[in-house]
Amino acid sequence: MKPFFVIAYLLLCLLLLGCVPKKKWVAQVNENIRLEQQQQRLMRQLEMTQQQQKQLVTDTLRLTASLRTKDSLIAIQNQSLEQLTKDLEIATIEIIAKETKINEQNRNLSQQQKTVNNLQLKVQQQQNQMSNIRQKVDQAMPKLKLEGMTVQVKEGKVRVLLPDAMLFQTASATIEPAGREALRKLADVLKNYKDFDIYVEGHTDNVPVTNDELAFKDNWDLSALRAAAVVKILQEYNISGKKLIAAGRGEFNPVAANDSPENRSKNRRTEIILAPKLDDMLKILEK
Numbered sequence: 001m002k003p004f005f006v007i008a009y010l011l012l013c014l015l016l017l018g019c020v021p022k023k024k025w026v027a028q029v030n031e032n033i034r035l036e037q038q039q040q041r042l043m044r045q046l047e048m049t050q051q052q053q054k055q056l057v058t059d060t061l062r063l064t065a066s067l068r069t070k071d072s073l074i075a076i077q078n079q080s081l082e083q084l085t086k087d088l089e090i091a092t093i094e095i096i097a098k099e100t101k102i103n104e105q106n107r108n109l110s111q112q113q114k115t116v117n118n119l120q121l122k123v124q125q126q127q128n129q130m131s132n133i134r135q136k137v138d139q140a141m142p143k144l145k146l147e148g149m150t151v152q153v154k155e156g157k158v159r160v161l162l163p164d165a166m167l168f169q170t171a172s173a174t175i176e177p178a179g180r181e182a183l184r185k186l187a188d189v190l191k192n193y194k195d196f197d198i199y200v201e202g203h204t205d206n207v208p209v210t211n212d213e214l215a216f217k218d219n220w221d222l223s224a225l226r227a228a229a230v231v232k233i234l235q236e237y238n239i240s241g242k243k244l245i246a247a248g249r250g251e252f253n254p255v256a257a258n259d260s261p262e263n264r265s266k267n268r269r270t271e272i273i274l275a276p277k278l279d280d281m282l283k284i285l286e287k
Contacts, residue, residue, distance in 0.1 A: 126276040130158045136189045144182055158274040173225035187237035199245045199273040202227035205264035206251040224248025
């Protein structure tokens with residue numbers, strides 16, 4: 001039995017026994033009802049508070065677990081961030097090294113391009129000089145061209161080909177007066193070009209030397225003596241001996257087959273070759 005009904009029952013008993021006046025009894029009953037209602041309200045509030053407390057505990061546990069999970073995720077993310085930072089530092093160092101290498105390569109390429117440009121300029125200047133030499137020789141010696149002299153620009157060199165009849169008598173290494181005059185005119189042109197070495201090559205046909213009374217024993221000797229004779233004449237006409245090189249080639253560098261008098265005549269020749277000095281080019285390359 002609930003407390004309210006117990007109290008009401010007791011009060012009813014007292015009323016029946018006439019122990020309590022009616023008004024006082026009614027007031028007491030109302031008070032008890034109020035107190036009982038208040039008690040019930042408080043009990044409901046307590047129950048709600050207890051439920052809220054349980055919910056708060058549950059929420060707290062859930063939030064704690066969530067925070068732990070988030071802390072774990074943050075720790076993992078921090079580790080990943082640290083690794084990414086290290087990777088970024090390594091990548092940055094590698095990029096800087098590569099940029100340094102690329103910049104160095106670019107500087108080298110720039111220097112190489114400058115060297116190439118300088119070489120091309122030097123080559124072009126030499127080609128212009130060789131064309132100029134050829135033109136000057138042609139202008140200075142038009143008559144000799146009619147007599148068989150040829151001037152070529154070949155393999156980066158100027159080649160002046162003089163038939164042996166223009167300079168020498170048969171089986172002789174002594175230069176004829178007409179030959180000396182031809183070499184004088186040629187020297188007047190060549191002495192103006194300082195950046196060239198001058199090679200003088202003597203060439204013969206393949207007919208062997210058979211006269212034992214001659215000053216030479218074979219075509220090697222003859223070609224070398226003729227080349228030396230030409231060098232000496234050029235030196236007399238103010239070509240520096242430092243620039244002159246004499247070489248006998250014998251019969252071993254023909255321009256035609258030695259199968260006819262005409263072709264053998266072509267092979268008996270003196271070649272005066274102007275070769276550009278490579279000193280300036282070597283200096284450019286050394287830089």
